[in-house]
Amino acid sequence: xxxxxxxxxxxxxxxxxxxxxxxxxxxxxxxxxxxxxxxxxxxxxxxxxxxxxxxxxxxxxxxxxxxxxxxxxxxxxxxxxxxxxxxxxxxxxxxxxxxxxxxxxxxxxxxxxxxxxxxxxxxxxxxxxxxxxxxxxxxxxxxxxxxxxxxxxxxxxxxxxxxxxxxxxxxxxxxxxxxxxxxxxxxxxxxxxxxxxxxxxxxxxxxxxxxxxxxxxxxxxxxxxxxxxxxxxxxxxxxxxxxxxxxxxxxxxxxxxxxxxxxxxxxxxxxxxxxxxxxxxxxxxxxxxxxxxxxxxxxxxxxxxxxxxxxxxxxxxxxxxxxxxxxxxxxxxxxxxxxxxxxxxxxxxxxxxxxxxxxxxxxxxxxxxxxxxxxxxxxxxxxxxxxxxxxxxxxxxxxxxxxxxxxxxxxxxxxxxxxxxxxxxxxxxxxxxxxxxxxxxxxxxxxxxxxxxxxxxxxxxxxxxxxxxxxxxxxxxxxxxxxxxxxxxxxxxxxxxxxxxxxxxxxxxxxxxxxxxxxxxxxxxxxxxxxxxxxxxxxxxxxxxxx
Numbered sequence: 001x002x003x004x005x006x007x008x009x010x011x012x013x014x015x016x017x018x019x020x021x022x023x024x025x026x027x028x029x030x031x032x033x034x035x036x037x038x039x040x041x042x043x044x045x046x047x048x049x050x051x052x053x054x055x056x057x058x059x060x061x062x063x064x065x066x067x068x069x070x071x072x073x074x075x076x077x078x079x080x081x082x083x084x085x086x087x088x089x090x091x092x093x094x095x096x097x098x099x100x101x102x103x104x105x106x107x108x109x110x111x112x113x114x115x116x117x118x119x120x121x122x123x124x125x126x127x128x129x130x131x132x133x134x135x136x137x138x139x140x141x142x143x144x145x146x147x148x149x150x151x152x153x154x155x156x157x158x159x160x161x162x163x164x165x166x167x168x169x170x171x172x173x174x175x176x177x178x179x180x181x182x183x184x185x186x187x188x189x190x191x192x193x194x195x196x197x198x199x200x201x202x203x204x205x206x207x208x209x210x211x212x213x214x215x216x217x218x219x220x221x222x223x224x225x226x227x228x229x230x231x232x233x234x235x236x237x238x239x240x241x242x243x244x245x246x247x248x249x250x251x252x253x254x255x256x257x258x259x260x261x262x263x264x265x266x267x268x269x270x271x272x273x274x275x276x277x278x279x280x281x282x283x284x285x286x287x288x289x290x291x292x293x294x295x296x297x298x299x300x301x302x303x304x305x306x307x308x309x310x311x312x313x314x315x316x317x318x319x320x321x322x323x324x325x326x327x328x329x330x331x332x333x334x335x336x337x338x339x340x341x342x343x344x345x346x347x348x349x350x351x352x353x354x355x356x357x358x359x360x361x362x363x364x365x366x367x368x369x370x371x372x373x374x375x376x377x378x379x380x381x382x383x384x385x386x387x388x389x390x391x392x393x394x395x396x397x398x399x400x401x402x403x404x405x406x407x408x409x410x411x412x413x414x415x416x417x418x419x420x421x422x423x424x425x426x427x428x429x430x431x432x433x434x435x436x437x438x439x440x441x442x443x444x445x446x447x448x449x450x451x452x453x454x455x456x457x458x459x460x461x462x463x464x465x466x467x468x469x470x471x472x473x474x475x476x477x478x479x480x481x482x483x484x485x486x487x488x489x490x491x492x493x494x495x496x497x498x499x500x501x502x503x504x505x506x507x508x509x510x511x512x513x514x515x516x517x518x519x520x521x522x523x524x525x526x527x528x529x530x531x532x533x534x535x536x537x538x539x540x541x542x543x544x545x546x547x
C-alpha cells in the first residue's frame with residue numbers, strides 16, 4: 001500500500017507546482033528486440049539515433065525481462081511484481097489455454113501508471129496493452145490505468161500544466177516482422193498489415209553477408225536472410241525513435257522529460273524469444289535524464305553493469321517522482337539499491353505446457369525445469385510461420401544439425417548451469433560438473449526460496465487457477481460504487497465486498513479520471529462513477545445529479 005506520507009505530498013501540491021517539480025517520464029518500448037545497438041558493441045547494427053541516445057545517457061548492459069515473451073513480461077513490468085506471483089505467467093491467459101480468461105492480481109496491486117495518475121500525472125500509451133489482466137489492444141484493460149490509450153504522441157492531449165508519463169510501443173521489431181507475407185490465420189491482426197507497410201516504406205541497408213551466425217544455428221542463406229531482416233527492422237525502429245525525440249523537442253519537452261528505451265524481451269527469432277537464455281530475456285535499457293534534477297547524479301555516456309530486472313522499472317519511476325514505493329512490489333529502485341540476482345520464468349506457451357524457473361548472477365545462470373518431458377523447440381503455431389523455424393525443423397528431422405544446434409530440439413534438462421562469461425550463448429551445461437556443484441547448490445537454494453516466497457502460481461493446475469480467478473469460468477462483474485455528498489465534497493465508496501477496486505469518475509460531460517480522494521463540489525452538475533477489479537468486468541455506472 002502507498003504510505004500516508006505520499007498522500008500528504010499529493011494533497012500539498014497544487015497542479016502547477018506539481019508540474020514544475022516533477023519531471024515527465026517517457027518509456028519507448030520496442031517489441032522483441034535484444035541489445036543490438038551499435039554504440040553498445042553490435043557492429044552490424046545501424047542505429048545512429050540510439051547511438052546518440054547511449055552517448056547522452058546511462059546504459060544498463062545487464063538488464064533482463066522476467067520472461068522471454070511479451071504478455072507475461074509486460075504484466076510484471078506494469079505491476080512491479082513477478083508474474084508467477086500474480087497468476088500472469090501463462091502465455092496468454094486470453095488465448096491458447098483451456099479456456100480464455102484474465103489474470104486477477106490481489107486487489108491492492110495496481111499498475112504503476114494508475115498510481116502516477118492518482119498523483120496528478122497524465123498517463124498515455126498507444127496501440128498495445130497485453131498485460132494478462134487486459135486484452136492485447138486498447139480498450140481491453142482496466143480503464144483506470146491510462147488517460148489515453150490511442151495516440152502515439154499522447155502527451156499532446158494533456159492539460160499543459162500536468163506532468164506526463166507515457167509508454168510508446170514500437171512494433172516493427174516484433175517477431176511477425178520476420179514473416180513473409182501475411183498468414184491467413186493472422187490476417188485479422190492490425191499489427192500484420194502495419195508491419196508490411198512499415199517495411200515497404202524504408203530501405204534495407206544490411207545484407208545477409210554482414211550478419212554473424214550464433215553457434216546454435218546452421219549457416220544457411222535463409223538464416224542469414226532472416227537475421228539481416230531483423231537488423232533492418234531495428235534500422236527502421238531507430239528512425240521511428242528519432243521521430244519521437246524530434247516531436248518532443250518541437251513541443252519544448254525534451255529537456256524536462258526523462259526518457260527510457262527498452263524492449264519487452266529479446267529478439268523474435270527461434271531459440272531467442274520465449275526462452276530463459278539471455279538470447280530470450282536480455283534487453284537494452286538506456287536512461288536519458290535530460291536536464292532534469294537527476295542529470296547531475298548521472299554522468300552522460302555511462303555504462304552500468306548492475307543487474308536490472310523489468311520489475312525494477314515501476315519502483316524506480318515512483319522513486320523518481322517522489323511517491324513512496326508500495327510494499328508489495330518485488331522490484332527495487334535503481335536510484336538506491338542493487339540486485340544480487342535477477343529471476344525469470346517460462347510457463348505455458350500458447351497450447352504447449354511448461355514450467356521453468358531461472359536465476360542469474362553477473363557470471364552464472366541456473367535454470368530449473370519442473371516438466372522434464374518438454375523440449376525447447378515446442379511446435380507453436382505462431383512461431384511456425386517463420387521460415388527460419390521451418391528450416392531448423394527440417395534440418396533437425398533430416399539430421400543436418402550438429403550437436404550444439406540439436407540441443408534445443410531435445411528434452412530440456414532438469415537442471416542447467418551456465419558460465420556466462422565463458423559461454424554467453426549458454427550451450428555448455430555445467431550442471432553435472434563436480435567443480436561447479438557449490439555454485440549450482442547456492443543458486444538452486446536461492447531460486448527455490450524465490451519460488452516459495454513468490455507463492456508460485458505456476459505450480460497450480462491452470463484450470464484450478466482459472467476457477468479461482470473466474471468462478472465457474474465466468475468473468476465476475478465488479479460491484480458498482482456509491483456516491484454521496486458530505487461537507488460540500490463528493491465521496492465515492494466501493495462496495496464493501498471489494499473495497500480496493502480501482503474507481504473512476506467523470507464530471508459533467510468530461511473525461512474519465514481515476515478517483516483517489518474527495519472531490520470539491522464546486523462547478524459539479526453531474527457526476528458518473530464506475531469501478532473495476534483487475535481481470536473482472538467493469539461495474540455498472542452510477543450517476544448523481546447535483547441540484
